[in-house]
Every structure is written in structure tokens, then in C-alpha cells.
Amino acid sequence: MALLEIRNVTRRFGTLEAVKDVSIAIEPGEFFTLLGPSGCGKTTILRMIAGFDEPDEGEILLDGKSLAGVPPERRPLHTVFQSYALFPHMTVAGNIAFPLEMAGRSHDEIRQRVSETLALVHLEEKADSFPHELSGGQKQRVALARGLVNKPRLLLLDEPLGALDAKLRVEMQIELIALQREVGITFIFVTHSQQEALALSHRIAVMKDGRVEQCDEPDQLYTQPANRFVADFIGKINLLDVEVKSSSKVLLGLHAAGLGDIAATDPRPIAVGERGVFALRPELIRVFGHRESADLKNRFEGVVRELLYLGDVTLYKVELANGRVIEALMPNAAPGRAKFHEVGDAVTVCWRHDAGVYLRS
């Protein structure tokens, strides 16, 4: 049985529907992420799970029991707030002891659990410091420790890495993964950063305008986006408007206006004449010089208009015959050569017939 089940939940604020008929089931031990741009409803869902807000329709079940009307303090789950929300008048140890005191644990147990949890987040020597004496990363760790110390069924994290600088954020991501594995508590993570979501999660629900657009594992979301929004939101992608020319079992014949035919694959039965979008990741496109041979079905002539040299890789912007610019990412993996092409070079872009995804619009 799912640990937490969100069943057809809708939440309105006045005339605005912040969450529209959302259903998600979260399994025990999962690192689950709600991903979406600001205003997509992800924080509203988190607040309803925590008990600060109630759904207008639908229900939220924990271990199969409805949480309707249960106040926040009686829900066996804790939240790590974006602002950390540490109690300024309590020491680090006092902050971490707070949920244990509220749960009525004994003095000895509190002392032991606090020191164990401090060790877990590597803050033993800061036990007697006050929050204002800590750095951003340390506050973050205290907030995590406070959320974990009473072993909740579920830990909710509301953009907890948003306030950290880029380098610290990457470190905290690695620590979060290790921490979650170590404590075995189910995490529900809210973020607008697709990079963070991909790196951390077992599963991700991509949200837009109050709806879940796709709920899947990170690699599935990346390689098999369900629609144009998901494809565009996660990572870099080329989107070409196409019309279906032929469809037989898995082979799909597409036509892009002014460009030509594209060979693709799709197991779904698709009607000839349907219009959609062909989505192709930049790293799956090869860029060859004219004299080089490429034994690939999809080949298009073009000219390099811009390039972005990033050291390990180079991003080429190639203008095709119909004026369409597509982006290709090539590893600079040739010893003795910094990169393969220069701006103005006439090139051929190619990709395998199974490289892209056809999206029905």
C-alpha cells in the first residue's frame, strides 16, 4: 500500500484553481519530487500534506487513513521550510530537541537522540550555538536534523536548497541523498530546479498550472517526456513541428515542413496525417563536416551559426535549410583537437532513427 495517497485533490483560492484534480501515490522509502515553475501548485500540495491547508475536493490519505481535519501537530510528518524557520531563541540542541519534547520523550532519550542526530548532520560542535551564529549551510543542516530527529513517517522539504549558493547546493544534494538512504524516511521534495529534481529523486511529478503533467522516474522523464511542456521544462531540447507520413508497427515516418522526412520510432498506433512535435535532445545529434561519412538515416545539411565552447563539450547552433536552428551538443573527445567545427562551417547534422520522441499535441 502506498504510504501517502493524494486522491483527486483540488484547491481553490477565490476564483483561482491552484491545484486541479491531482492524484499521486507515494511509496514508503521514496525520494519523491514535486517539480514545476513558481505558481504551479507544488507548495500548495505540500501545505495540504503538512496540514496548514485543506483540500476543497478530494482527500489525502496516510497509511490508508484520511488526514482530513487532523491538525498539523497530530500528523506524523515534519517539514523543512525554505527559510529554515529555526527558533531564534533556542540553541541548535534546543531546536532539535523541540519535536522530541512535544512528543513527550524522556530526558535521557532526548539527550541521546539529539546527539545522534547532530552527529548525523556533522554539527556536534555547534550544539550550543544559536541560529544567528550559523552559516546558511549549517542552518540548513539544523533544519534537516530537527525534521528527522523524531523519525517522522514522511519528511517534506520546501525548496530547502534555494537559499544556498551554487557550490554548497551541489554538496547538500549529495548529502541529502546519503542522508535519505541512511535514515530510510520517505522524502517529498519541492523544487523549481529540474537539475535538482533529476539529481535527487526516485520519482518526479512535473506540475504546471495546478496539474500533474507527468509523474515518472528521472530518466523516463528525460528520455520519454509525455508532452511538449515536460520536454521543454526538463533539460535542453529541440522541438520540430511535424506531420505524420507513415506509421507501421514501431517505425514512424515524419515530415518537417521545408526540411524533409524524418525517420523515428513509436510503438503507439498513430494516424497518418496527424500533426505533432518531434523532440530531440542536443546530445543525441552528431555534427559532421561535409567530407566525413555518416551512416545515419536522418541527415540534414546546415551551417554552424554559433558555438558555445564549454571545455568538455561544445554546443553548436546549426541553421538548417528551412532557416530552423537546432542545437547539438558534442563531446570534445578527440585528442589533439579542441573542437570539431568553427562558426560558418558547412556541416551535416545526423541522428539515429530512435534518438527522438514524437509528441502528440
Place this chain on the structure above:
Amino acid sequence: MKKPQFWLWTASLATYAFLYIPLAVVVLFSFNDSVLNAEWVGFTTRWYVKLLHDDDMLRAAANSLLIALVSSSVSTVLGAMAGLAMHRYRPRWLPFLVLTPVAMPEILLGVSLLLFFRQVLDLSLGLFSILAAHITFSIGFVAVIVRARLAGMDESIFEAARDLGATPWATFRRITLPLIMPALVAGFLMAFTLSIDDFVITFFVAGVGVNTLPLQIYSMIKVALTPEVNAVSTLLMALTLTLILVASRFAPDVLKGRA
């Protein structure tokens, strides 16, 4: 930084001299060994000794202290509730209701309270009416100080407390109360100060039975301006000043005018 100009210095020095020289004279002449407040004769503390044997004065002082203690305690509780309500629910009308007594001219407040107590409630004037009046004008000050304190706080810490298992009451006791404590102390001291030296409003609602220290001083100077008045004024001034200083330590933003 720009150097302050000469006339600016002169103006401010003159202002402070105008404000503080009369006070200094009052203090100085309380130690004057003469019945008249006219010329310096010699140092003495006998006016203070005389105060200690003046039964009317002692009774008035006791009344004032009792009124100040009770009214500032009650208005601290009520003012804190008003401040919390203004912060949390942001009702548009509450700030007006709470702050009007602060802004209202004292004489108006005194007259309206007198009319209210006598003609509407048909209350006999005395200790209770003075208390009610003092509480009325003190609540606003406490509420403003408490609200200023809350305004600078991260709202999510109160949600965090609930989230971590604290009931609303436990959240108030363990989080809200300790965090607004400096504002409560400052508000209490402010209310105490306002109460102990209030004259105008007390004059209207006191009736005949009960005397307070300011009323007693007033009735004394109607007869004669003896150094005993200077002595009691000096003591009152010392008490008020001490309380203001203590209050400003607990809530520095109050005296800086940010409240």
C-alpha cells in the same frame, strides 16, 4: 560625513537647555535648606525626611503605585492580545480602535471617560474608575510595541512549531511568548510610567475619595510651592527615567521611533 553647521548646534543646545534646565532646577532646589523656592541657602535632605512623615503624601504614593502596577499588568495582557491579533489577522478596523486613545488629546479622553462612567455606567468614581481609565490609554502603547516586535519575525517559525508537534497553546508558550517577551517588558514599563505620572485623565475620573501622587502634588502647589514638592517631583522623575531606560534596553526600536 557632512559636518553639522554652527547654527544647528546652537539651536539644538538651546532646545535641550530649555527642556532640561527647569528639571535640573527642580532637582537642585529639593536639596535647598529654605522654605522658599527662591534662593540657594544650603544643602539639606530634610525635605525628603519630611516626605516620609507626610501621611497624605504616602497614601497618594501608595495609591499611585497600586494603580500603576495593576493597570500596567492588565494593559500588558490586553495590549499583547491586541498586538497579536493585529499582526495575525490584520483586521482593518482594529488598529484604529487600539490607537485612537494614544492619539486622542488627554483632556478629551478624560472628559469622555468621566461622562461614560457617570452618565452611562452610573459608576461611583474612585480607584476602579482610575484603573479603567489608565488601562484604556495604555493598551495602545503595548499593542504597538508588540506588533512592531512581531513584524520583524519570520512567519514560518510559528508554522514550524505546529508542524513539529506543538499544539496552538504550546506554540504560544514555547515560541511566541519568549519571542515577544522583550516587547512585553518594554510595554509594561511604558504603561507603568504613563500611569504613575498621569495627571489630566486621572484628575477627571478620580472623584473625591482617592488621591494619586500627581494629584497630591497639584493640590500642594495650589497652597504653596515648598521644597517638599521639589523632593517628591525629583523622586517621581528618577523613577520614570529609570523605567524608560530599562524599557529602551528591552525594546531598542521603541525609543528610536520605529514602533
